[in-house]
Amino acid sequence: MSTGEISISTLARDLQTTPSTVSRALNGLPGVSAKKAAAIRAYADRLGYRPAPYYGKRSNCIAMLFPDSTVEPIDEQFQRRQIYAAERYVSQIGKFLFVNFVSTSSQQLPKLLQEQRVDGVLLAQYHQRSLVEQIRGQGVPVVALDDETLRLPCDCVISNPRKGTVELLNRLFETGHRRFAMVITNRKFPTVDRRFKVFDMDLAEHGLTPPPEYIISNVGNSLADGARSARQLLSLAELPDAVIFTNDLIALGAMLEFTRAGIAIPNQISIASFDNSELCDMTLPPLTSVELHTNDVVKIGIDHLVKLIDNPPPPSTDTFTQIEVDSSLVWRQSCRDHSK
Template identity: 25%
Template sequence: MVTIKEVAERAGVSPSTVSRVISDSPRISDETKQKVRRAMEELGYHPNAIARSLVNRATNTIGIVMPRSAEDVFLNPFFPEALRGIAKCTHDEGFCVLLTTGNSDDEQIESLLSVVRGGRVDGVILMYSKLDDPILEMLTEMNIPFSMIGRPTISEDINFVDNDNVNAAYEAANYLISMGHRRIGLINGSLNLVVSIDRYEGYKRALAKNKIELDESIIMSSEFVQEGGYESMKKMLSVENPPSAVLVTDDLIAFGAIRAARDMKVKIPDEMSIISFNNIPLADFATPPLTSVDINAYSLGYKAAKLVIDDIKGKKHKPSCYIVETRIVFRDSVISKNNIS
């Protein structure tokens, strides 16, 4: 069966452009429409009538694609906060939200297809970005507006909102260096997620800029759960030369890391400093209060919703991206190396 991607390759355009030609979008020039339609005819491609009909009816509902099952996702406060931003925007714009989840890619695809082909949503928000994601590839082939939280991994015309995670991690690692730390560990998130890849890159750049050698023995990766941080910190403290500071790419992971340090009789921050990401409300109540990079999850959600709703309403003539600023919230989990006895 011929796909939109194959039509796009024949016509020399992106899959999203093909989708817009199918829906007869006024954004696309007549010349491009003719080129795409010629490619469709040559390949024998016939648009999905169900998908095409979505353009002509409105549900005032946005589908939300979560990265895992709801049971797992809501353990991390990032998602409720981002959803709060989505809910505020959709309420202001007169839209409702519909969550789709699954324990695997296949389950997520089945859930998403059900709501899209069933005509139950006008658009979709993808709440994450990961490598080789079949759901992202599928969304680019669907005739439906969508946006995503996170930098897309394919070079298509995609609405997305994100932080500058490379620079944010660079600034966080550089702060530790400015406090006199030269041996700095990293506890990262899952390496199939773009956010983890970008934060790892920022960490590496800060070390390289300050002529600090990268040491793989103090670089760990974890799922975004406390248990992952706990196990990663235990391993890090067991190396021959443990770090004096650690950059953790998620507060929930950091809570587990702090607990492991406490169990191994390592004092935070007297013997090890920790800086983390997300600045969730509980960060202020950790022991010690956790220095964390505020990524403004609420704004990430709000902007993602605004992008897709504007697309649905035809207010935009081309896909947009929006970068939400970050800032370090200084608390008590980092001290100067000179103060470590």
């Protein structure tokens, strides 16, 4: 028997068990004793079994998976932008997209993956390493968006905030700003952590170290949370003259609060953020923001996934590709463009 003829059903018949039990054992899922799972995996290895759901029966479908968590705050606006970008581009290249939300507490793969109905998986936002390992265990190509190969065992595409952030800080510095603050959501997310690191490193190059009270961390992801961060800054003995927010939504909440408190933007305080969403042109004044080129991240991720589908790497590979997409600055009237 050739390895190409060995299926989960074959293994189940030989071992006198069910295909679902074999599948669970091979993918490290619960419901099978450790002893039995080890025996199944050993037998599969001895026969040279390899998952091969794609040969000759491509579905022409890609899955886009988002984490579905009741604990972590969700940036729904950013999520919608990613889905829209993916749906548009996938249709342009003649493929289909399934959008699925995966419970962060579940140990099971979505049914569309268990049933091998997709050719590849695009991971959006923050997923656990164990999910990537399960997907790869199915022999399914996977690419993660806005993540890093340092964290996940798969190829990743992520925006690099350095270019846009450095341009922003240099321009603010040139116009007399010296008291810089930053309001941060959650640094466990690679995209957020990168934004803070560039901010911190570039200010250090200018010889500036913001006092601890100017760095507000673990802020929720809503207008109300942005407003609370503004009130925290307003309570300080000296107000910063520039505040950088890690996304547009919390920046908008802060702008509303500063305005209510009678603080003039940008004459008394400059405000900037990241994402360059449609909110930026709706604020008063319009919001300066670092464009992270979400559409390009999604498009490059899909192109790379298609490449992996057409030319799958060896299952045992432990070398992964990190693709970086440069950022750019969109300067608007929320930042003072002259010295006081």
